[in-house]
Amino acid sequence: MDAHRKPPKLMDRVKATMRVKRYSPRTEKTYCYWIRYFIRFHGTQHPASMGASEVHAFLEHLAVERHVAAATQNQALNALVFLYRHILEQPLGDIGEFSRAKRPRRLPVALSHEEVMRVIGFLSGYMHLMGTLMYGSGLRLIETCRLRVRDIDIERQVITVRAGKGNKDRTTLLPATCILTLRQQIATAEQQLSCRLQHGSVPVTLPDALDRKYPNAGTSLAWQWLFPASRPCCDDAGKVVLHHIHPSAVQKAVKQAMKSARLPRPGSCHTLRHSFATQLLSQGTDIRTVQELLGHKSLETTQIYTHVLGKGFAGVRSPLG
Incomplete structure (x- = not known):
């Protein structure tokens, strides 16, 4: 093995792990989007140098500033939990209370x-x-x-x-x-x-x-x-x-x-x-x-x-x- 070979990039590791675990291509695309967004939000810091407080701030931003739907906020949270648990191997633990996007109760449209x-x-x-x-x-x-x-x-x-x-x-x-x-x-x-x-x-x-x-x-x-x-x-x-x-x-x-x-x-x-x-x-x-x-x-x-x-x-x- 080449001792000078560079370790795979973070996003390549994310994709490879998701494929091993048989996540769907759509989920892979969505998780990668949220992980990149999280990194950009914190000034391109590497996620390994961040943790629960930075995830808390990001989720707060999505609800308060971006006004995203509850399902969207949960999607972002799931992506980051996956990143820290399976890629970085440093589980987030308790990220504290953060503003939850409101989940409106809407009835589905059905036709006759x-x-x-x-x-x-x-x-x-x-x-x-x-x-x-x-x-x-x-x-x-x-x-x-x-x-x-x-x-x-x-x-x-x-x-x-x-x-x-x-x-x-x-x-x-x-x-x-x-x-x-x-x-x-x-x-x-x-x-x-x-x-x-x-x-x-x-x-x-x-x-x-x-x-x-x-x-x-x-x-x-x-x-x-x-x-x-x-x-x-x-x-x-x-x-x-x-x-x-x-x-x-x-x-x-x-x-x-x-x-x-x-x-x-x-x-x-x-x-x-x-x-x-x-x-x-x-x-x-x-x-x-x-x-x-x-x-x-x-x-x-x-x-x-x-x-x-x-x-x-x-x-x-x-x-x-």
Whole structure:
């Protein structure tokens, strides 16, 4: 080993550790952002020379000066706890009381079935199928983008969500009305794979180190993205690969569809998932089942939809009926 080799830079260590611990790319990007922001806030001091008091001041700044949301402040705190515990190996301990960003209690926007169908009617191509799955299966946007051929079980009418929020797998409903379109989408994925094999064999991106364990997985039909990007890109190692469609493209299409549908209130891709939950509950589906289908860790998160339906008042009715 070269005795004069420089130790890896701090941010390189952060990234390497997060990949070993299998954090998602989005979490890696977010944590790196907050760690860099923290360092700049304190005049580019190295975090090893700082500690709990500097973290306290930074979190106070985010709440008081920047007026960030509670979730954003918690995100920054989690990033710094990770840095000090796993990279610097000097846990922060008690950072004291600091101003907490207020967490507003807002009910999610949910649409009626008729409104959702109107929105989906303004989507075309595979965007129509993606919108249908977010509503018909309760998928998050990123979960829809990451679907692979292997995740679709048409015979059992089940969709498997791999490494969803919290890095957990779950299964959810596959709407019968989507079966024909899904078969067509899988056939398209097979045709595109065949074409790529004939012109250079570009593999799809794979989770963790799967490409080393199974070298041919990236060019097998089972691992193909159901909704691939329009063109290949380079991964971190400089290898040409095919990624899934970027979520922003879907967000743009759904936003335009909602605008065209002339809805009385604004919505987003997540509104389709909210609408899935409220429709199931209004039909009398057990709330625990809805919790499992949505992949919520806590039942409290699912219970908010009972308030959207106006069923959080223990059966009390207005004097006007």
